[in-house]
Amino acid sequence: MSYLRACLLSFCLVPYVQATYDAREATIASTHHSLYTGLATCREVVTSFLSRIESLNNYTNAIISLDPNVLDRADAADVRLAANNASLGALFCIPTFLKDNYDTAALPTTGGNLDLAGSRPSLDAAAVTALKQAGAIILGKSNLHELALEGLSVSSLGGQTINPYDSTRTPGGSSGGTGAAVAASFAVWGTGTDTVNSLRSPASANSLFSCRSTRGLISRNGIIPISYTQDVIGPIARCVEDMAAALTVMASVGYDPSDNTTALVPPSARGVDYTASLTQGSLKGMRFGLLQGFMNTTNSSETTPVNNAMANITTKLLQAGATIVPIHDPLYNATALAALDTQRYEYREQMTTYLQRPSLHGQHPKTLNELYNSSDKFLVIPSQYEYVTTSLASSTSNQTWNTHPSYSSILHGVANLTLALHTTFAANELNAMIYPEQENLVVPIGSASQSGRNGILAALTGSPVVTVPVGFSPATQTAPEGVPIGMEILGLPWTEEGLLQAAFQIQGLGRVRKMPGWAKGVVEMSGDGKVPVVRPDRGNISPAYPVGVL
Numbered sequence: 001m002s003y004l005r006a007c008l009l010s011f012c013l014v015p016y017v018q019a020t021y022d023a024r025e026a027t028i029a030s031t032h033h034s035l036y037t038g039l040a041t042c043r044e045v046v047t048s049f050l051s052r053i054e055s056l057n058n059y060t061n062a063i064i065s066l067d068p069n070v071l072d073r074a075d076a077a078d079v080r081l082a083a084n085n086a087s088l089g090a091l092f093c094i095p096t097f098l099k100d101n102y103d104t105a106a107l108p109t110t111g112g113n114l115d116l117a118g119s120r121p122s123l124d125a126a127a128v129t130a131l132k133q134a135g136a137i138i139l140g141k142s143n144l145h146e147l148a149l150e151g152l153s154v155s156s157l158g159g160q161t162i163n164p165y166d167s168t169r170t171p172g173g174s175s176g177g178t179g180a181a182v183a184a185s186f187a188v189w190g191t192g193t194d195t196v197n198s199l200r201s202p203a204s205a206n207s208l209f210s211c212r213s214t215r216g217l218i219s220r221n222g223i224i225p226i227s228y229t230q231d232v233i234g235p236i237a238r239c240v241e242d243m244a245a246a247l248t249v250m251a252s253v254g255y256d257p258s259d260n261t262t263a264l265v266p267p268s269a270r271g272v273d274y275t276a277s278l279t280q281g282s283l284k285g286m287r288f289g290l291l292q293g294f295m296n297t298t299n300s301s302e303t304t305p306v307n308n309a310m311a312n313i314t315t316k317l318l319q320a321g322a323t324i325v326p327i328h329d330p331l332y333n334a335t336a337l338a339a340l341d342t343q344r345y346e347y348r349e350q351m352t353t354y355l356q357r358p359s360l361h362g363q364h365p366k367t368l369n370e371l372y373n374s375s376d377k378f379l380v381i382p383s384q385y386e387y388v389t390t391s392l393a394s395s396t397s398n399q400t401w402n403t404h405p406s407y408s409s410i411l412h413g414v415a416n417l418t419l420a421l422h423t424t425f426a427a428n429e430l431n432a433m434i435y436p437e438q439e440n441l442v443v444p445i446g447s448a449s450q451s452g453r454n455g456i457l458a459a460l461t462g463s464p465v466v467t468v469p470v471g472f473s474p475a476t477q478t479a480p481e482g483v484p485i486g487m488e489i490l491g492l493p494w495t496e497e498g499l500l501q502a503a504f505q506i507q508g509l510g511r512v513r514k515m516p517g518w519a520k521g522v523v524e525m526s527g528d529g530k531v532p533v534v535r536p537d538r539g540n541i542s543p544a545y546p547v548g549v550l
């Protein structure tokens, strides 16, 4: 993309340093270790990621924009570090990518859409303010499926993001740019949003962890919206510790009058430090409900690897002392549950409200209908998505509509489903439900949709889910490491602490995550110090897991 190229070129003038800091699979802990022991400056940390991006982004096309002032921010961090400032935050100098539907005053916020290329929020999203206060360094914005409406991660502004593990496949989505960027060590971690699957599908397809938190835990103020009922935001990371640290900061916004769902957080879930109790869980005695209806038992090259990985993880959970309770209730059928999707009722009002925020400057359409009127610029035509086409005429209050149930009957169905979910938990004494995020491998580039995903249950009920890597498909010519497979762990509202503890224990059962082969290359300066060069893997990649876990 020429758009990105312009941003990237500004870094060509940066002298490349032979880093003492290894960006590959770096964690918050390993980065802080380097900074606090004087092994690396913040400028060196940030530069090592930027040189990776410049040299390697062509393999995956994950990035939409880079902040041209990021090295100034790194230098400011170095001044604070040198001053031995006691109040360095939990994410001090941690390179971070934001999905390009998070408002930022420093960078355009486009949703990957050409019609929003000139849109300029003058305020940061509430979660972005919290991340900056905690010291995070925002490197830039990652590509997404256009306006976060599907899971293929192709957009009119950012093009197609390529799965880092298989050049013929999509990276999942809609937060696919963040997934690919984090898998390739272009940042330590990144943010996503999730209306149906969008934090979980990229985690699953890129061998990463993500947390879709309970609706209300994190303010959605300043995020390009789709659905009041279903939208949530959250972190995608390479290890549970980093996911927990990022979640803690994002949730620290707390009650925000501009997103009234944040009033729902009970006192026990306010101001929680999710890193504090990570090690205190145990799989022994935990009861996991395995949703049989969320698996495709067909024997095929796309589904069998997923079923094998699920069999593998359930065996490991049993060996660790957990109980697996098979759940056969036909209620848990993702295709049938999709009938309750609220997006077609809520999208128009939500998006038009966003486009009319007084803080949104620059050139941009003022309503969803106006945005779609210029559909010639859309890579993804609206007629491809029935719910988007429908939303142009429908609304939360339009009761004159014959071909779909009324909005109020849908909300009644969602409330009924939520009670049914709680009933399954209570009747089976479950701690959590488990199932594959996607019943088949992530789909090839060019597919019509990201089929086979199971995100709808948590999306409708506002339940928290932690996604964990559980395996890979067999290696092929285009996927030398195999294609990653992820599992969802769904809990009742406000049980994030327990879900993260379970994920931490599962991470400790044995390392599943692998780096994409091409991303193992070491990026360093050429002889003249001007051009970054990629050298093959030296085989000494710093582990994503702190010593002691494995």
Ligand SMILES: *[C@@H]1O[C@H](CO)[C@@H](O)[C@H](O)[C@H]1NC(C)=O
Binding pocket: 055, 056, 058, 059
């Ligand atoms: C990416 O760019 C590098 C350096 O120009 C080149 O060696 C490599 O083949 C490219 N990879 C892809 C997938 O285009």
Ligand SMILES: *[C@@H]1O[C@H](CO)[C@@H](O)[C@H](O)[C@H]1NC(C)=O
Binding pocket: 079, 080, 083, 085, 086, 087, 088
């Ligand atoms: C130390 O950090 C605090 C909080 O971010 C900031 O207000 C203060 O200016 C910093 N002091 C120095 C010397 O950088």
Ligand SMILES: *[C@@H]1O[C@H](CO)[C@@H](O)[C@H](O)[C@H]1NC(C)=O
Binding pocket: 228, 260, 261
């Ligand atoms: C909560 O916020 C939504 C969206 O801003 C609004 O439509 C709804 O009326 C609010 N509900 C209450 C009870 O204030």
Ligand SMILES: *[C@@H]1O[C@H](CO)[C@@H](O)[C@H](O)[C@H]1NC(C)=O
Binding pocket: 296, 297, 298, 300, 302, 303, 440, 452
């Ligand atoms: C199950 O997987 C097979 C093989 O990939 C596929 O053809 C079929 O459509 C899938 N069934 C469902 C219900 O998704």
Ligand SMILES: *[C@@H]1O[C@H](CO)[C@@H](O)[C@H](O)[C@H]1NC(C)=O
Binding pocket: 299, 300
């Ligand atoms: C699944 O299909 C493969 C390839 O056709 C075959 O070798 C294998 O035996 C089948 N497995 C089962 C359990 O039917």
Ligand SMILES: *[C@@H]1O[C@H](CO)[C@@H](O)[C@H](O)[C@H]1NC(C)=O
Binding pocket: 330, 333, 334, 335, 336
């Ligand atoms: C799941 O729901 C779909 C749509 O209602 C239906 O066609 C399908 O038969 C159901 N699957 C099962 C296994 O009942």
Ligand SMILES: *[C@@H]1O[C@H](CO)[C@@H](O)[C@H](O)[C@H]1NC(C)=O
Binding pocket: 369, 370, 373
């Ligand atoms: C869409 O474009 C048509 C033709 O230019 C115009 O008549 C109509 O008012 C526009 N609708 C909206 C919602 O902007």
Ligand SMILES: *[C@@H]1O[C@H](CO)[C@@H](O)[C@H](O)[C@H]1NC(C)=O
Binding pocket: 393, 394, 395, 398, 399, 400, 401, 402
């Ligand atoms: C309500 O829905 C009908 C049928 O789709 C549509 O013709 C009408 O314009 C809608 N009314 C409003 C106020 O959106």
Ligand SMILES: *[C@@H]1O[C@H](CO)[C@@H](O)[C@H](O)[C@H]1NC(C)=O
Binding pocket: 331, 412, 413, 416, 417, 420
């Ligand atoms: C409520 O959920 C139950 C249990 O899944 C189901 O049998 C019933 O049809 C649902 N009722 C409505 C009105 O959706």
Ligand SMILES: *[C@@H]1O[C@H](CO)[C@@H](O)[C@H](O)[C@H]1NC(C)=O
Binding pocket: 305, 308, 309, 312, 470, 471, 472, 510
């Ligand atoms: C199952 O787990 C074992 C040991 O952790 C691993 O070697 C194997 O590749 C896994 N199989 C799948 C299908 O994930």
